[in-house]
Amino acid sequence: MASLVELEANQLCMHFGGVRALDNVNFTLRRQELRCLIGPNGAGKSTFFKCLAGMLNPTSGEIRIRGQHTNGWHPHQIARLGIGIKTQVPSVMNSLSVRENLWLAAVRGNSTKQADNIVAQIMDQVSIAELSSQSVETLAHGKRQLVELGIVLAGQPWLILLDEPAAGLTAEEVDRMIDVIREINRHAALIIVEHDMHFVRRIAEQVTVFNQGQVLIDSNVDEVMNNQAVRDVYLGKSL
Amino acid sequence: MVRDVLLPIIIGMVLMLILPSVLDSYTLTVLTAYAMLALSLGFIWGYAGILCFGQAAFFGLGAYAYAIAAINFGTPWGPFFIAIIIPAIFAAVFGAVLFYGRLSDVYLAVVTLVMTLILFKFMNSSAGEIYKIGKARLGGYNGIPGFETLSLPWDPSEYLYDESLFYFAFSLLILVYVLLRICLQRPMGRILVGMRENEQRAELMGYDIRLLKTIAFTIGAAIAGLAGCLYANWAEIVTPSLFSLGQSAETIIWVIVGGAGTLTGPILGAAVLGFTKFLLGQQSVIDNTLVLGVILILAVLLLPRGIFPFLVQIWQALIRRLPSPGGGRGRHNQNNRKQQPDSYHNG
Ligand SMILES: Nc1ncnc2c1ncn2[C@@H]1O[C@H](COP(=O)(O)OP(=O)(O)O)[C@@H](O)[C@H]1O
Ligand SMILES: [Mg+2]
Numbered sequence: 001m002a003s004l005v006e007l008e009a010n011q012l013c014m015h016f017g018g019v020r021a022l023d024n025v026n027f028t029l030r031r032q033e034l035r036c037l038i039g040p041n042g043a044g045k046s047t048f049f050k051c052l053a054g055m056l057n058p059t060s061g062e063i064r065i066r067g068q069h070t071n072g073w074h075p076h077q078i079a080r081l082g083i084g085i086k087t088q089v090p091s092v093m094n095s096l097s098v099r100e101n102l103w104l105a106a107v108r109g110n111s112t113k114q115a116d117n118i119v120a121q122i123m124d125q126v127s128i129a130e131l132s133s134q135s136v137e138t139l140a141h142g143k144r145q146l147v148e149l150g151i152v153l154a155g156q157p158w159l160i161l162l163d164e165p166a167a168g169l170t171a172e173e174v175d176r177m178i179d180v181i182r183e184i185n186r187h188a189a190l191i192i193v194e195h196d197m198h199f200v201r202r203i204a205e206q207v208t209v210f211n212q213g214q215v216l217i218d219s220n221v222d223e224v225m226n227n228q229a230v231r232d233v234y235l236g237k238s239l
Numbered sequence: 240m241v242r243d244v245l246l247p248i249i250i251g252m253v254l255m256l257i258l259p260s261v262l263d264s265y266t267l268t269v270l271t272a273y274a275m276l277a278l279s280l281g282f283i284w285g286y287a288g289i290l291c292f293g294q295a296a297f298f299g300l301g302a303y304a305y306a307i308a309a310i311n312f313g314t315p316w317g318p319f320f321i322a323i324i325i326p327a328i329f330a331a332v333f334g335a336v337l338f339y340g341r342l343s344d345v346y347l348a349v350v351t352l353v354m355t356l357i358l359f360k361f362m363n364s365s366a367g368e369i370y371k372i373g374k375a376r377l378g379g380y381n382g383i384p385g386f387e388t389l390s391l392p393w394d395p396s397e398y399l400y401d402e403s404l405f406y407f408a409f410s411l412l413i414l415v416y417v418l419l420r421i422c423l424q425r426p427m428g429r430i431l432v433g434m435r436e437n438e439q440r441a442e443l444m445g446y447d448i449r450l451l452k453t454i455a456f457t458i459g460a461a462i463a464g465l466a467g468c469l470y471a472n473w474a475e476i477v478t479p480s481l482f483s484l485g486q487s488a489e490t491i492i493w494v495i496v497g498g499a500g501t502l503t504g505p506i507l508g509a510a511v512l513g514f515t516k517f518l519l520g521q522q523s524v525i526d527n528t529l530v531l532g533v534i535l536i537l538a539v540l541l542l543p544r545g546i547f548p549f550l551v552q553i554w555q556a557l558i559r560r561l562p563s564p565g566g567g568r569g570r571h572n573q574n575n576r577k578q579q580p581d582s583y584h585n586g
Contacts, residue, residue, distance in 0.1 A: 053443065079445035091443065093436035104433040105444045107426050155444055 004031045006189060007159060012061035014047050021047040023213035034185045036200045037193045039210030040233055045193045046088050049161050053085045054078040084157035088164050090144045094137040098128055098147050101136055105154035118154055125183065126150045127176055141168040149180065160184060162192045166199050178202055243420040251413035255406060264405040266517055268473045271408040273509040275415065275466035277493040281505030282419055283459035284494060288435030289452055290344060293351035294490050296358050297326040297460040299481035301467025306477045309386035311373040316392055322468035323461050330460030334453040355487050362479035382478030389472050408469045415462055419502055431455055492531060496538040498545025507547050
């Protein structure tokens with residue numbers, strides 16, 4: 001069962017005019033896998049996420065999620081399949097309280113009472129309980145990242161896409177984030193885009209490297225870090 | 240529950256009993272119809288984030304639907320419900336086309352505005368003999384007079400007019416207000432507010448915002464249609480001016496001045512500005528629209544959130560100043576501060 005493929009992208013292309021943000025990407029993710037996605041700025045990582053989540057409609061190629069072709073689906077339909085995404089630019093409901101943000105995610109498909117319970121549990125898990133009644137717009141960037149993670153978890157997804165979740169976090173918050181990610185991974189699959197190699201080393205087993213819209217290499221973390229092509233792409237950066 | 244249902248009912252009933260001794264019920268009734276119209280826009284714009292420049296279209300449709308149905312049926316209560324249902328159906332179809340077509344906010348404003356213009360033009364040019372619906376002639380510029388107005392269901396000879404029409408209209412206003420408050424406490428209403436705050440996130444949570452917007456738009460149109468029905472019963476004639484751009488613009492101004500993002504604000508805005516307009520109408524020294532324009536500008540500059548949120552602020556400041564026994568003051572303070580975002584949305 002553990003090797004069951006739950007997400008598949010075949011020959012996926014996303015073109016913006018002349019820009020090939022995704023160029024024949026092939027990608028598979030197995031049940032409960034934790035995958036890191038790395039690559040230089042502009043490599044197409046966020047675009048890939050947006051195609052998976054239905055926020056962009058791919059130019060060509062196909063996406064299969066648990067056997068369903070999701071090309072052309074709306075974001076809410078894909079969300080209902082059980083997929084949650086934390087976007088690179090935090091997408092939260094600004095003037096509402098932290099609690100309300102999570103509750104709105106939790107109440108879909110659940111009773112209000114169930115939603116209350118889910119919210120309480122997740123605020124604990126992500127350590128934002130003390131922010132409960134604050135409105136999200138008053139929070140620092142790091143806290144907003146945690147709130148957005150909370151929103152995603154409140155939807156109880158089985159596949160979670162995190163686009164640069166550690167950006168703007170303090171060292172302490174990063175530790176918390178890593179704990180949470182490990183905990184989530186006991187029930188759900190994750191794809192995580194991250195720049196910070198240190199962070200990647202701490203959580204990843206399998207790593208996929210994107211470069212110029214293509215998959216450069218797809219392997220375990222040690223192999224990827226020692227790969228010459230990857231080093232060239234990240235020229236000047238220590239891995 | 241107490242704050243959302245009982246309190247508005249009690250305050251509303253007290254107002255309903257006091258107001259007729261302050262103002263004549265003829266004026267009060269039309270202000271109530273305006274307040275209902277403002278409430279409808281206040282709901283879809285302030286809570287669902289749909290800025291409709293053509294709310295008067297549904298107001299006019301409600302009024303015309305009532306008049307036409309009343310002439311054909313000769314009884315008032317069937318037409319009363321038709322006046323709510325016709326605008327709602329119209330909005331459901333029209334809204335579905337707009338929202339499922341993913342029209343952006345600006346286009347939505349323009350399209351709804353054009354819709355009002357078309358209805359206005361059409362009604363104005365419907366003077367000929369061929370423009371008939373059943374027994375009712377649309378009458379063009381002159382509109383439709385002489386239809387059966389509301390009467391007691393158990394005694395059709397007892398018409399609702401003057402004071403009794405006011406009590407009826409105002410009771411409906413209280414009822415609709417309370418229903419909306421309840422809706423906003425329930426998941427559906429809270430999701431609408433979430434959608435207003437961030438459409439993308441609402442979608443990523445799994446909500447079909449096209450459907451949600453269509454529903455909200457339809458509810459708004461039904462309420463506007465009810466307002467139009469009340470107006471028709473008050474005026475005892477319907478004319479194309481109900482569809483006018485001026486009426487739509489005024490409704491938006493009522494909501495802004497009263498306080499967008501609240502339910503009480505639009506009602507207050509409609510009452511205050513509607514009454515001002517009524518007073519101005521009795522003189523011819525200064526131009527009516529000019530004064531309304533000045534009020535709008537002053538309100539936007541001085542009370543950017545509107546009259547009602549301003550009053551709430553004053554009220555909260557007063558409460559904070561009141562010494563409360565047993566050192567409970569500090570706690571009270573904190574509660575007030577914490578609840579502010581909520582009270583803003585739920586007013
Ligand atoms: N909406 C868009 N319109 C045009 N070009 C875009 C759009 N989104 C992304 N791109 C381009 O696609 C490429 C990949 O961007 P992105 O997926 O954001 O990269 P990454 O997340 O890996 O940094 C970049 O060249 C970017 O400029
Ligand atoms: Mg990116």
